Amino acid sequence: xxxxxxxxxxxxxxxxxxxxxxxxxxxxxxxxxxxxxxxxxxxxxxxxxxxxxxxxxxxxxxxxxxxxxxxxxxxxxxxxxxxxxxxxxxxxxxxxxxxxxxxxxxxxxxxxxxxxxxxxxxxxxxxxxxxxxxxxxxxxxxxxxxxxxxxxxxxxxxxxxxxxxxxxxxxxxxxxxxxxxxxxxxxxxxxxxxxxxxxxxxxxxxxxxxxxxxxxxx
Amino acid sequence: xxxxxxxxxxxxxxxxxxxxxxxxxxxxxxxxxxxxxxxxxxxxxxxxxxxxxxxxxxxxxxxxxxxxxxxxxxxxxxxxxxxxxxxxxxxxxxxxxxxxxxxxxxxxxxxxxxxxxxxxxxxxxxxxxxxxxxxxxxxxxxxxxxxxxxxxxxxxxxxxxxxxxxxxxxxxxxxxxxxxxxxxxxxxxxxxxxxxxxxxxxxxxxxxxxxxxxxxxxxxxxxxxxxxxxxxxxxxxxxxxxxxxxxxxxxxxxxxxxxxxxxxxxxxxxxxxxxxxxxxxxxxxxxxxxxxxxxxxxxxxxxxxxxxxxxxxxxxxxxxxxxxxxxxxxxxxxxxxxxxxxxxxxxxxxxxxxxxxxxxxxxxxxxxxxxxxxxxxxxxxxxxxxxxxxxxxxxxxxxxxxxxxxxxxxxxxxxxxxxxxxxxxxxxxxxxxxxxxxxxxxxxxxxxxxxxxxxxxxxxxxxxxxxxxxxxxxxxxxxxxxxxxxxxxxxxxxxxxxxxxxxxxxxxxxxxxxxxxxxxxxxxxxxxxxxxxxxxx
Numbered sequence: 001x002x003x004x005x006x007x008x009x010x011x012x013x014x015x016x017x018x019x020x021x022x023x024x025x026x027x028x029x030x031x032x033x034x035x036x037x038x039x040x041x042x043x044x045x046x047x048x049x050x051x052x053x054x055x056x057x058x059x060x061x062x063x064x065x066x067x068x069x070x071x072x073x074x075x076x077x078x079x080x081x082x083x084x085x086x087x088x089x090x091x092x093x094x095x096x097x098x099x100x101x102x103x104x105x106x107x108x109x110x111x112x113x114x115x116x117x118x119x120x121x122x123x124x125x126x127x128x129x130x131x132x133x134x135x136x137x138x139x140x141x142x143x144x145x146x147x148x149x150x151x152x153x154x155x156x157x158x159x160x161x162x163x164x165x166x167x168x169x170x171x172x173x174x175x176x177x178x179x180x181x182x183x184x185x186x187x188x189x190x191x192x193x194x195x196x197x198x199x200x201x202x203x204x205x206x207x208x209x210x211x212x213x214x215x216x217x218x
Numbered sequence: 219x220x221x222x223x224x225x226x227x228x229x230x231x232x233x234x235x236x237x238x239x240x241x242x243x244x245x246x247x248x249x250x251x252x253x254x255x256x257x258x259x260x261x262x263x264x265x266x267x268x269x270x271x272x273x274x275x276x277x278x279x280x281x282x283x284x285x286x287x288x289x290x291x292x293x294x295x296x297x298x299x300x301x302x303x304x305x306x307x308x309x310x311x312x313x314x315x316x317x318x319x320x321x322x323x324x325x326x327x328x329x330x331x332x333x334x335x336x337x338x339x340x341x342x343x344x345x346x347x348x349x350x351x352x353x354x355x356x357x358x359x360x361x362x363x364x365x366x367x368x369x370x371x372x373x374x375x376x377x378x379x380x381x382x383x384x385x386x387x388x389x390x391x392x393x394x395x396x397x398x399x400x401x402x403x404x405x406x407x408x409x410x411x412x413x414x415x416x417x418x419x420x421x422x423x424x425x426x427x428x429x430x431x432x433x434x435x436x437x438x439x440x441x442x443x444x445x446x447x448x449x450x451x452x453x454x455x456x457x458x459x460x461x462x463x464x465x466x467x468x469x470x471x472x473x474x475x476x477x478x479x480x481x482x483x484x485x486x487x488x489x490x491x492x493x494x495x496x497x498x499x500x501x502x503x504x505x506x507x508x509x510x511x512x513x514x515x516x517x518x519x520x521x522x523x524x525x526x527x528x529x530x531x532x533x534x535x536x537x538x539x540x541x542x543x544x545x546x547x548x549x550x551x552x553x554x555x556x557x558x559x560x561x562x563x564x565x566x567x568x569x570x571x572x573x574x575x576x577x578x579x580x581x582x583x584x585x586x587x588x589x590x591x592x593x594x595x596x597x598x599x600x601x602x603x604x605x606x607x608x609x610x611x612x613x614x615x616x617x618x619x620x621x622x623x624x625x626x627x628x629x630x631x632x633x634x635x636x637x638x639x640x641x642x643x644x645x646x647x648x649x650x651x652x653x654x655x656x657x658x659x660x661x662x663x664x665x666x667x668x669x670x671x672x673x674x675x676x677x678x679x680x681x682x683x684x685x686x687x688x689x690x691x692x693x694x695x696x697x698x699x700x701x702x703x704x705x706x707x708x709x710x711x712x713x714x715x716x717x718x719x720x721x722x723x724x725x726x727x728x729x730x731x732x733x734x735x736x737x738x739x740x741x742x743x744x745x746x747x748x749x750x751x752x753x754x755x
Contacts, residue, residue: 016358016531020538027542031549038553038560045563052570059577066584069594076601077589083604128606129599136596139603153636157615164613171604173611176639185632185686207607211596 079169083209086169091121091140091208097166098144098206105162112149112196119143124207137209143175144204149196153179156200163204172206222512223267223274225350226367226504228391229281232258232350236270237512241496242505250346258350262357273360273529275511276351278520279367279390279402279504281416282343284310287446289324292332302336309338315347315520316340317366321410337411339366341520351525360528363518368404368414370507373516375409377492377506379481381454383407383447385437387430388458388485388503393418401430403437405446412446427466430457434478453478458485458503610675614638617677617752620709628702630695631746635682643674676713677752685721685744695721695744703748711752719747 087093095118106114124139150156156179163172178201183189189197219239226233232254234245246261248254267274286309293301302318310316317339324333341347347364354361371386378384383405390402403415417433419426434455441447455478457467467482474480485502497505518526588594617638625631685695703715721744 013358013527013531016528017534017538020535020542024538024542024545027546031545034549034553035556038556042556042560042563045560045567049563049567049570052567052574056570056574056577059574059581063577063581063584066581066588070584070587072594072598073588076597079601079604080589080592080597083600088604126603126606128602135599136593137599137603139607153618157618160613160615169604170608170611173607174613174638176637177614178635178637180635181633185634185684207604209600209603211592211600 082169083171086167086171088169088171088207089209089211091142091210094206094208095142101163101166102146104166105159108162109155109158111155111159112151112194113147114149115147117145117147119145121208136212138212140208140210142206142208144206146200146202146204148200148202149182150198150200151194151196153198155198156202167206172204175203175205177202220272221270222272223270224508224512225274225276226279226391226501226508227276227347227350228279228393229346230393231391233391234265234267235498235508237508239495240493240509242494242498242508243496244498250350255349255353259353259356262353262359267359268357273362273532274354275362276347276364276521277367277370277504277508277511278315278341278347278364279416280341280347282341283366283368283414284340284342285411285413286338287412287444288336288338289333290320290336292323292334302338305336305338306340310340310342313340313342313344314522315344315364317369317519339369339519351521355525355528358528360532361521361525362515362529363526364520365511365516366519367504367507368402369411369519370511370516371404371406372409372411373510373514374506375406378409378456379454380409381479383441383451383453384409385434385453385455386458387434387455389460389500390416390504391501401433403433405437405441407446412441425466426463427470430467431470431474434480435475438478449477451477455480457482458488459483460485612640612675612677614677614679616754617679617711617750620711620752621679621681621706621750624702624706624709627705628698630685630687630698631681631683631702632686633681633683635680637680637682639678640675641678643676675754677754679750679752680718681746681748681750682719683746685746688721688744692721692744695746699746699748706750711754712750713753714751716749716751717746718749719745721746 083089087097098118099116102114102116105111119142121140121142124141126139129135146159148156148159156177160174164170180199180201182197182199187197189195222237223245224235224237226235227250230250232248232250234247236243236245246265248258248261286305288305290301290305298320302320306316306318309318318336321335321337324335351361351364375384378386384407386402386404386406388402388404390400392400397418397420399419401417401419403417405412405414415433415437419429424432434453438447438453441453442449447453457480459467459482461484464482464484467480471480471482486497486499489497489502489506492506494502494505494509589597592600618636625633685698688695699717699720703717706712706715
């Protein structure tokens with residue numbers, strides 16, 4: 001019984017357990033640290049991946065848009081340059097162009113008398129554009145009333161053809177035209193050679209535009 | 219290779235063996251008297267027992283071990299432990315080293331109550347064993363368990379020939395130098411221990427075979443006496459001995475009485491057949507028991523919980539070490555897996571970054587190609603708008619030409635005034651006026667977006683003139699005009715002709731007067747005015 005009693009006094013001997021418990025705790029801490037560190041690393045990699053993916057998607061969209069824009073530019077820019085050359089965006093210069101063309105044509109076709117009258121510039125809403133959309137350009141319409149004293153109707157046609165020739169961009173149109181005999185049918189024109197027999201009044205419409213201020217490029 | 223220490227404890231000796239794989243090697247031998255205890259106590263700290271880092275098993279092979287084979291009431295497992303403890307205390311009131319277990323159901327059912335067959339074994343004089351155990355515990359040696367050697371025989375019965383009643387006879391460690399030859403008899407019923415006997419052989423007096431037969435008969439008589447063996451059944455005697463005695467045994471087999479069957483084995487050869495490579499002499503048979511004990515780790519027989527405390531620490535240490543290893547391995551694997559995943563993600567990110575860099579270069583290049591003086595939207599709107607305006611360009615030349623072609627054939631029609639204008643006829647939307655369905659709206663929007671004009675232009679030419687010469691013949695004048703109209707209508711571009719003014723200019727609202735006597739003087743002129751609508755594409 002003594003044998004049992006002496007042994008029972010020491011309930012738990014920690015000495016043989018100290019090192020394994022210490023190692024277990026160290027191992028546990030290492031394990032937790034390893035898992036935590038790797039998890040943290042993984043989370044960071046995932047975040048980096050998602051961030052890059054988002055950047056790529058964003059850039060992809062911008063690039064697609066840019067490609068589309070480039071396609072538009074490729075097809076539209078030459079025409080824009082042509083329009084610019086013809087002062088399509090400069091109403092004042094365009095008006096001077098018209099006067100210059102008319103004067104040249106009068107001399108070429110030998111129109112005895114040609115008077116012009118520029119109307120006011122009016123904003124033009126094109127139905128192809130949605131009114132709500134903020135278009136990048138505003139269109140305008142102007143009228144020129146031309147009064148011609150001509151020998152025969154071909155002179156008017158020559159004038160129209162001439163205007164078409166000068167204005168290679170067909171950005172004008174005739175609204176109306178009226179040819180009136182100046183003298184009765186019995187008028188002996190043979191006795192008055194070179195005298196204009198017809199009076200023509202034509203209303204011509206021409207278009208111009210104004211670019212809205214340039215937005216910041218994306 | 220692991221070395222398992224084992225103590226063979228008999229009444230006079232304590233032998234330390236080491237079991238390495240399938241070899242049993244003797245390490246040290248001590249007597250169980252005071253001298254032996256002192257020597258053991260001195261030897262233990264310098265021994266290699268602790269260096270093996272393995273718990274020690276104590277196998278008791280004592281003459282004093284007693285066996286009580288009795289029936290106990292059949293109770294639930296929960297109560298069985300308590301019942302067996304009570305039986306042990308009753309059978310062995312003065313020793314801590316006792317053990318009881320249920321061998322199965324009792325074969326004799328005398329009452330209606332179910333009964334189990336239990337075996338209680340114990341060491342009535344535990345002092346010597348206790349002293350050695352105390353020395354081991356003082357040296358903090360983990361004791362796996364204290365086992366009864368005869369009871370351990372049950373674990374090797376699968377190696378023995380099968381029989382209902384088996385009497386196993388083998389050589390055992392001698393008691394002392396004066397009695398150098400001893401035998402051990404172990405009786406089993408259906409491979410379960412009933413009792414064991416230790417026999418000392420007086421070599422000088424009789425021959426081995428005669429002595430052996432006498433002891434077999436004695437044991438048989440005893441077994442018959444205590445009713446564990448019946449006359450109807452044969453006692454299967456298995457003798458494990460040395461080659462020198464086997465010849466004698468073969469001789470006595472011829473004169474054997476009924477009720478006994480003898481089988482003899484060369485113990486040294488037999489254990490080699492069972493896979494034991496090396497064994498100390500005499501205890502060949504025990505070597506197999508020791509090897510099986512180390513291999514199978516059966517439940518402890520005699521050791522008390524406080525004696526197993528260092529074994530518990532050992533197990534706890536093992537568990538902690540194993541847990542540490544498992545935790546580290548698992549966490550390493552898990553961390554490795556996550557790191558691998560992370561590495562793959564990093565690789566993917568790198569690929570994406572490369573893609574991003576390439577795309578960025580492409581984007582910058584594309585962007586550089588875009589004009590700086592105009593916004594792309596404005597550019598598109600400008601071009602779309604000008605295209606739309608271009609399609610609406612109208613001129614009178616074609617309409618005038620068509621009409622001129624026909625006027626050549628009608629010189630009587632003298633023109634005074636020719637005017638041209640156009641009107642826009644908006645074509646009906648697809649699906650009629652009530653085309654409010656989403657599909658139709660969408661189609662129209664698409665057409666609009668594509669710049670397809672919904673409008674149709676009609677040229678309007680007004681011809682104003684007179685019929686020359688007229689000569690007052692209004693009918694002819696009207697006919698001329700109507701002929702002209704009919705000719706004109708043949709042209710596919712002519713859509714409509716309206717007569718605005720005709721020579722007589724009759725209308726339901728005006729009155730007409732005339733003098734039929736002087737018909738030529740009725741009207742001097744025959745004016746006309748026509749509105750011609752042309753559809754010039």
